[in-house]
Amino acid sequence: MAAALDFNGGFNNNNNTFTFCCFYCKSMTTSFRYGWSLSDGTLAKLCFQCGFLYESGTFCSTFHAGTTGWRQCIICRKHVHCECIASAKDIFMMNNGGVCCIGCAKKYLLPAAEDNTEHKPVNDCPPLLFAWNNSIASQSMDHPFNAMATAANESNQMVMCGAQMEEQTPVIIGGGSSSTAMNDNVNGCCLFVSPQTGLIRFLNYYQMKEQQYLKDLGYPNSSITPMFKKILSATDAKAKSGRLVIPTKGARSHFPELSDDERCKRLEILDITGRIWKLSYRFWENNRGRIYVLGGLKDYITMWKWQVGEQVTFYRIDPEDKYLIVTEKEFPASSS
DNA sequence: ATTGTGCATGGGC
DNA sequence: TGCCCATGCACAA
Known part of the structure; x- marks a missing residue:
């Protein structure tokens, strides 16, 4: 009897078990583990073996050891794979083209995101306006926001591309004196919005x-x-x-x-x-x-x-x- | 043999 | 031209 397609993407084989096709290796499995996020917002369903390797962090080196796309973390030099969806959670793309592993990114680039005691602005920069896809809107202050910035451009705007941006969408920040102040040494700047005060803190990479x-x-x-x-x-x-x-x-x-x-x-x-x-x-x-x-x-x-x-x-x-x-x-x- | 030190030379700015 | 410094070598510990 033909299997009926289950609403969750599995196949009901009529004896109360569901069979899934592993998203990666395409093998059929009756139990699955969740993997990486897919574009539709769901998580990839993996067979036991792929799921185990994914969870243990060895997925890329196991399945992609001989393929291209390996790069080195600019800080610790650990090899990270950058050409598959599974590794997306493990890398932090630098605006200068380098790659940082997520461990070093958390340690050196995004410390404010994990340090709730330090949500204090370090300067008095005025609230900035964020322009998203050319429509200016006030930045929501609900959540910490971190991103890597490129150098301020000639019109004192700062082009942002960051880990928490969708699809590396550039964001323009302008209207604040701080963008001017950052002109001299802005490469690798990390921006942080205080959820308490709503003020923006920025520290450059150094x-x-x-x-x-x-x-x-x-x-x-x-x-x-x-x-x-x-x-x-x-x-x-x-x-x-x-x-x-x-x-x-x-x-x-x-x-x-x-x-x-x-x-x-x-x-x-x-x-x-x-x-x-x-x-x-x-x-x-x-x-x-x-x-x-x-x-x-x-x-x-x-x-x-x-x-x-x-x-x-x-x-x-x-x-x-x-x-x-x-x-x-x-x-x-x-x-x- | 290994490691540390001082010097001469030459290139680049 | 003067200075900085990269480099290779000789020698000492």
Whole structure:
């Protein structure tokens, strides 16, 4: 007897059981597990095996191991698959084209979304108007809203594309002085609307990460100041050398002064895990100038897997009077 | 052999 | 031209 189509998409085989076709592998199953969201708002029904792999987070690496579409999280470098619907929940598309895994996105990019104690605006920016598909409407303040912003354009509008936007629909924000203020360093900005006050808080990518560094290190109320940064050269990135040539200007203006009598000092520098690295800070002379280097970095370079072109930033934490070294694996373009 | 240090050279701005 | 700094090498610990 022909099976009757069930309203839920299953087949009644006339003995009170329903048979489902696994959305992914198309095998028939009598029990299913829910998978990812489909465009019609329902959830994909998966067979036991696919469902189990999906729930355990190994779906993509199991089924798509040999296919294209694998990219690296810009922060932790974990491989994430970006070409199937199943992985959509695990990735956060950056406005600069990079990809962030959802773990790092929650940790570094969207901390306000999970921190209910911090729904306080950090500035006095006026309420902004949101334009959605060219129709201006007041933004609902019912829910936290996070998105990645591209640079403010010439008319002081900010084009937004974010994880919570439908289909990457661009949104234009304008009418607030803050969009002008953000002009200089807006790439990777995260925007947050306070559900309590209705005011908009924004922190750019760098600021958000810096605040997170302080929290991670246990200095949530301290201040963190970038001192200088260095794009890693080929010789810097070689763990064998174990040293970093640091920009002369940054060294002179932020590190303790070295003299001909004291050509080397020991510096203790924290990494973002709180580990203390005892490094040598010294210089040698060259023609007319000094070359400043930070030595004793071999283990650090190995641990953080330095690669050419990556950026290392040195911070100062006050009032603890500590240095912090941060290896950032990839950066959105910054105009600063 | 491994790791750290100092120097000379040369390219680029 | 002057300075910065990337690089490779020699040498020391």
